[in-house]
Amino acid sequence: AQSVTQLDSHVSVSEGTPVLLRCNYSSSYSPSLFWYVQHPNKGLQLLLKYTSAATLVKGINGFEAEFKKSETSFHLTKPSAHMSDAAEYFCVVSDPGTYKYIFGTGTRLKVLA
Amino acid sequence: GAGVSQSPRYKVTKRGQDVALRCDPISGHVSLYWYRQALGQGPEFLTYFNYEAQQDKSGLPNDRFSAERPEGSISTLTIQRTEQRDSAMYRCASSLVLAGQETQYFGPGTRLLVL
Numbered sequence: 663a664q665s666v667t668q669l670d671s672h673v674s675v676s677e678g679t680p681v682l683l684r685c686n687y688s689s690s691y692s693p694s695l696f697w698y699v700q701h702p703n704k705g706l707q708l709l710l711k712y713t714s715a716a717t718l719v720k721g722i723n724g725f726e727a728e729f730k731k732s733e734t735s736f737h738l739t740k741p742s743a744h745m746s747d748a749a750e751y752f753c754v755v756s757d758p759g760t761y762k763y764i765f766g767t768g769t770r771l772k773v774l775a
Numbered sequence: 776g777a778g779v780s781q782s783p784r785y786k787v788t789k790r791g792q793d794v795a796l797r798c799d800p801i802s803g804h805v806s807l808y809w810y811r812q813a814l815g816q817g818p819e820f821l822t823y824f825n826y827e828a829q830q831d832k833s834g835l836p837n838d839r840f841s842a843e844r845p846e847g848s849i850s851t852l853t854i855q856r857t858e859q860r861d862s863a864m865y866r867c868a869s870s871l872v873l874a875g876q877e878t879q880y881f882g883p884g885t886r887l888l889v890l
Contacts (some may be wrong), residue, residue, distance in 0.1 A: 696878075705884065766817050768815075768816075
């Protein structure tokens with residue numbers, strides 16, 4: 663069965679420092695993996711997705727994630743945090759040919775001035 | 776429209792009342808999904824439509840919950856005889872083609888509070 667674990671419920675970083683949001687997944691197949699971001703009073707916005715192409719995926723707003731099959735991880739990174747990055751981030755797994763997204767419990771990112 | 780829209784954005788109701796939550800997907804999107812998100816949790820799948828056909832309703836928690844999409848566009852999620860445990864954020868998403876690996880685009884959600 664698919665599952666997703668986001669290892670940190672809250673992460674705080676200073677503006678201008680790197681961001682790392684951790685995600686581990688479980689899947690019987692070669693899954694699709696996504697990161698979504700939710701800003702207050704907004705819908706979930708797709709940051710990036712992995713669908714069995716390049717293992718390093720670049721997304722919007724300077725975010726990227728690396729698919730590591732051996733570690734079953736799909737961590738989200740950004741070299742330099744901006745105040746506008748403060749939001750909740752969700753890691754999602756979906757098995758090929760299926761439509762159900764399995765969400766992690768989310769990581770709330772706080773960016774300190 | 777430009778994105779998925781949902782209405783109302785907030786709904787407060789009394790226990791025992793029925794509520795109807797509306798989702799207007801991105802124009803031309805074939806597939807539509809409903810999710811429920813409890814506080815501190817990620818969204819959980821409720822049901823899914825291809826065009827007007829409800830393909831999977833395995834995530835609906837009980838028979839008080841139902842959904843329809845009669846013309847293959849707008850969808851309504853109805854909760855009858857609401858209970859306090861139904862309080863949550865209800866999210867709708869749509870995707871362009873038949874569900875598989877296509878990206879799902881989410882609306883802003885409806886926050887339901889049952890008193």
